[in-house]
Amino acid sequence: xxxxxxxxxxxxxxxxxxxxxxxxxxxxxxxxxxxxxxxxxxxxxxxxxxxxxxxxxxxxxxxxxxxxxxxxxxxxxxxxxxxxxxxxxxxxxxxxxxxxxxxxxxxxxxxxxxxxxxxxxxxxxxxxxxxxxxxxxxxxxxxxxxxxxxxxxxxxxxxxxxxxxxxxxxxxxxxxxxxxxxxxxxxxxxxxxxxxxxxxxxxxxxxxxxxxxxxxxxxxxxxxxxxxxxxxxxxxxxxxxxxxxxxxxxxxxxxxxxxxxxxxxxxxxxxxxxxxxxxxxxxxxxxxxxxxxxxxxxxxxxxxxxxxxxxxxxxxxxxxxxxxxxxxxxxxxxxxxxxxxxxxxxxxxxxxxxxxxxxxxxxxxxxxxxxxxxxxxxxxxxxxxxxxxxxxxxxxxxxxxxxxxxxxxxxxxxxxxxxxxxxxxxxxxxxxxxxxxxxxxxxxxxxxxxxxxxxxxxxxxxxxxxxxxxxxxxxxxxxxxxxxxxxxxxxxxxxxxxxxxxxxxxxxxxxxxxxxxxxxxxxxxxxxxxxxxxxxxxxxxxxxxxxxxxxxxxxxxxxxxxxxxxxxxxxxxxxxxxxxxxxxxxxxxxxxxxxxxxxxxxxxxxxxxxxxxxxxxxxxx
Amino acid sequence: xxxxxxxxxxxxxxxxxxxxxxxxxxxxxxxxxxxxxxxxxxxxxxxxxxxxxxxxxxxxxxxxxxxxxxxxxxx
Numbered sequence: 001x002x003x004x005x006x007x008x009x010x011x012x013x014x015x016x017x018x019x020x021x022x023x024x025x026x027x028x029x030x031x032x033x034x035x036x037x038x039x040x041x042x043x044x045x046x047x048x049x050x051x052x053x054x055x056x057x058x059x060x061x062x063x064x065x066x067x068x069x070x071x072x073x074x075x076x077x078x079x080x081x082x083x084x085x086x087x088x089x090x091x092x093x094x095x096x097x098x099x100x101x102x103x104x105x106x107x108x109x110x111x112x113x114x115x116x117x118x119x120x121x122x123x124x125x126x127x128x129x130x131x132x133x134x135x136x137x138x139x140x141x142x143x144x145x146x147x148x149x150x151x152x153x154x155x156x157x158x159x160x161x162x163x164x165x166x167x168x169x170x171x172x173x174x175x176x177x178x179x180x181x182x183x184x185x186x187x188x189x190x191x192x193x194x195x196x197x198x199x200x201x202x203x204x205x206x207x208x209x210x211x212x213x214x215x216x217x218x219x220x221x222x223x224x225x226x227x228x229x230x231x232x233x234x235x236x237x238x239x240x241x242x243x244x245x246x247x248x249x250x251x252x253x254x255x256x257x258x259x260x261x262x263x264x265x266x267x268x269x270x271x272x273x274x275x276x277x278x279x280x281x282x283x284x285x286x287x288x289x290x291x292x293x294x295x296x297x298x299x300x301x302x303x304x305x306x307x308x309x310x311x312x313x314x315x316x317x318x319x320x321x322x323x324x325x326x327x328x329x330x331x332x333x334x335x336x337x338x339x340x341x342x343x344x345x346x347x348x349x350x351x352x353x354x355x356x357x358x359x360x361x362x363x364x365x366x367x368x369x370x371x372x373x374x375x376x377x378x379x380x381x382x383x384x385x386x387x388x389x390x391x392x393x394x395x396x397x398x399x400x401x402x403x404x405x406x407x408x409x410x411x412x413x414x415x416x417x418x419x420x421x422x423x424x425x426x427x428x429x430x431x432x433x434x435x436x437x438x439x440x441x442x443x444x445x446x447x448x449x450x451x452x453x454x455x456x457x458x459x460x461x462x463x464x465x466x467x468x469x470x471x472x473x474x475x476x477x478x479x480x481x482x483x484x485x486x487x488x489x490x491x492x493x494x495x496x497x498x499x500x501x502x503x504x505x506x507x508x509x510x511x512x513x514x515x516x517x518x519x520x521x522x523x524x525x526x527x528x529x530x531x532x533x534x535x536x537x538x539x540x541x542x543x544x545x546x547x548x549x550x551x552x553x554x555x556x557x558x559x560x561x562x563x564x565x566x567x568x569x570x571x572x573x574x575x576x577x578x579x580x581x582x583x584x585x586x587x588x589x590x591x592x593x594x595x596x597x598x599x600x601x602x603x604x605x606x607x608x609x610x611x612x613x614x615x616x617x618x619x620x621x
Numbered sequence: 622x623x624x625x626x627x628x629x630x631x632x633x634x635x636x637x638x639x640x641x642x643x644x645x646x647x648x649x650x651x652x653x654x655x656x657x658x659x660x661x662x663x664x665x666x667x668x669x670x671x672x673x674x675x676x677x678x679x680x681x682x683x684x685x686x687x688x689x690x691x692x693x694x695x696x
């Protein structure tokens with residue numbers, strides 16, 4: 001096989017056992033890598049286990065693009081059964097660890113068991129050591145990486161957790177290179193539960209490539225296309241921060257726990273405000289359109305901003321000073337907490353306080369930076385009653401204190417930065433995402449606003465209204481195949497395509513140059529559909545078959561009330577119309593009305609091996 | 622007409638708001654081509670005329686207010 005090593009490095013921390021295992025070429029061809037490989041491993045090996053127990057497995061999965069010169073191809077998928085949702089959990093991050101893991105001769109690393117004392121793993125090609133992390137435990141992710149690089153040199157990839165992961169905060173992430181992080185659904189907590197502080201990798205092998213000359217040429221072409229894009233220079237100025245003004249303009253900004261879509265202080269925290277504070281720019285390996293905008297925060301420390309963390313830790317908390325928002329963001333990165341879920345949780349606490357459901361004097365109100373800052377620390381270290389409860393995420397917190405009607409999550413994962421009172425397609429994207437309410441798989445809102453087909457009456461009148469159309473479901477499926485499917489399997493960043501217009505045709509051509517395997521668009525879509533169906537089967541099995549279409553509903557808030565201001569004031573989603581869209585989505589996917597893949601669909605996608613196990617929990621249609 | 626530009630369009634045009642006079646109604650695309658360098662290289666954009674979703678083929682006259690937003694990916 002070219003492009004894939006066909007090898008998984010397996011480390012059992014309970015037994016201190018290390019093994020390099022071959023996996024069959026058919027798995028590589030069918031699941032490509034990254035998320036596909038991770039989903040296959042979890043389906044096969046992680047069944048009915050406690051997410052924070054020794055039998056959960058932590059998967060670091062790469063794809064054929066990683067470790068090779070490819071457009072923004074320095075990503076890695078981290079996956080496990082999620083302690084936050086109880087279902088399939090993954091995330092991706094850009095990291096030199098991805099480059100080094102592949103250069104060390106592996107496509108994935110799987111960690112199982114639990115160490116007796118804190119440890120870190122050091123991989124140098126074929127040599128693997130499990131070393132004491134006694135001196136690192138308790139350090140922030142930034143400090144841990146710095147210490148490890150002092151010992152092992154700078155030419156390594158480091159993945160680590162902060163106190164959030166150590167203390168099993170349900171939305172702890174894995175961090176790399178001071179600001180890259182991944183694994184929103186608590187993958188950092190899974191790492192913490194294994195007493196694994198960090199993974200350090202150094203690889204020096206040459207990855208076998210089918211057609212090196214074509215790969216070099218295609219990559220160079222793509223690299224130049226990115227640089228020559230008309231969007232490039234503005235992208236370099238603001239990166240994803242441009243979305244703040246955009247969302248505010250379209251009533252889609254999360255404001256005060258998603259109760260509104262327009263923020264009166266948007267201008268103070270938007271991309272232009274950020275530009276005035278920017279001191280440098282950081283990015284992921286192999287990327288020439290780096291998006292990490294580094295500013296100095298209110299405590300004179302560096303903080304790397306993007307749209308998601310500024311919207312969730314800014315407007316969603318009623319905070320209108322970017323240097324204060326930057327403090328919360330930097331703390332989230334250092335402590336290893338997901339900044340999106342953290343903003344969702346604190347926003348919920350603020351609204352619960354406003355409504356009298358939480359009476360704790362330590363609980364912040366909207367706009368209270370000082371108490372919000374303190375709460376971030378209390379969550380990461382699980383101190384104080386409020387901190388411990390908030391560390392469990394919005395779903396569990398709302399079950400305890402009340403307020404389910406304004407608990408902003410899907411399947412337990414907090415909603416990222418798009419407020420969807422008026423956007424049913426984007427709500428559907430959140431509802432049907434593989435991990436819960438995350439936007440990465442189908443960011444359909446721009447299409448929905450600008451290019452979606454409109455009902456006749458909306459064309460004729462100057463009127464803001466919510467618009468439904470079956471094409472919206474089709475668009476969500478199309479984007480999931482590309483963004484949640486292809487990019488997550490390769491594993492590459494989608495931003496060159498979506499932000500600066502790099503032709504998507506480069507990707508199958510690059511894949512062929514690397515692997516020698518010609519994937520048609522049909523093949524790629526089928527692989528993506530296979531992964532979506534497998535992940536859905538995983539959820540159904542891990543929920544013991546207790547599954548219904550309500551699992552794919554967006555938060556209750558979007559069906560009631562509507563935003564408090566702006567042109568969409570008072571408008572909200574209609575449940576029966578949403579249900580129609582959801583049914584259309586299921587039909588396109590070949591899933592039944594419960595949202596469970598049909599037997600025929602599983603067979604057609606070569607997922608027949610799933611059927612006997614799944615039938616123990618549900619009757620298949 | 623008043624033209625409000627957002628994001629990359631404001632960057633390329635070096636202005637976020639413009640006033641343009643036309644003698645007869647003209648397609649928005651023609652006007653934007655003159656205002657925004659490399660405008661035709663953007664396959665997708667969001668155009669609103671007087672708050673109503675429109676395309677850049679829509680005819681606009683002096684009384685109209687036009688908003689031009691880029692299609693982002695949202696990270």
